[in-house]
Amino acid sequence: MLKVRRAETLGQVTDGEAHLHCHFAFGAYNDPAHMHNGRLRVVNQVSLPAQAQYVAGPEKNVDIVTWVTQGSVTTQCEHFHAETINKGDIQVLCTATGCTGLSWKAGAEAAQLLQFWFLPDCKGGIPMQEIRNTSGYPDTTGFRIIASGFPDDDPEEEETIRDGAPAALLGSGRLLHTTLSASEGARYQTTPGRSLFLLVVSGTVTLEGTTLDAGDSAAISEQQELLIIAQSDASVLLADTAYDAS
Secondary structure (H helix, E strand, C coil): CEEEECHHHCEEEEECCEEEEECCCECCECCCCCCCECCEEEEEEEEECCCCEEEECCECCCEEEEEEEECEEEEEECCEEEEEEECCEEEEEECCCCECCEEEEECCCCEEEEEEEECCCCCCCCCEEEEEEHHHCCCCCCCEEEEECCHHHCCCCCCCCCCCCCEECCCCCEEEEEEECCCCEEEEECCCCEEEEEEEEECEEEECCEEEECCCEEEECCCCEEEEEECCCEEEEEEEEECCCC
16 A cells, blocks of 8 residues: 655644654644654654754654754754764664753754654653764665664674664664665565655655655555665665554
């Protein structure tokens, strides 16, 4: 089952100087038809003018994955030192028992970021933060796991983080990424009872004969395998979560 959402139909929210395009209901954007996809609760594209700040929270019991697609942002939370994340970097913030003072501030140039909010399996715990530069991920065709709540996705326990190791989520979900040249394809297979959500970051791809352009998304349910083919050079993110959204 495939449910496509076109970029021009997304909800829009203005929060201070930040402008958000929302795939699911968020803040002032109320949309009963688009509430979540499995245990993926939020997918937002956030645009920030130079030096502008996006503030969220307080938040608890959610894993927030931030992917910077343009410029750089300084991220801050009461539990952690301020950190700068640049284009191509990801931040995973597991809010656990609760975090306040969450903010992402653009640098000297305008910035854009994508945020995926995952529901963890259990409530509570200690807040955690990881920041990774994805340039260290293997440069191979296909989907690469960039964040995961499955220990088997990173079986080696080392004090030093290996290049390409996924950042840790508290929930049993994954966020994956692929970059494809025109005519290249990427296949992904999951297990029964999972929900998939695909977002085209840039370029154009086809999925089951349907063309998806930059900003378009597709929610996939009752399907364990998908194959995308790039019609032009493309960057794609894919979330894999449990179907249950309780």
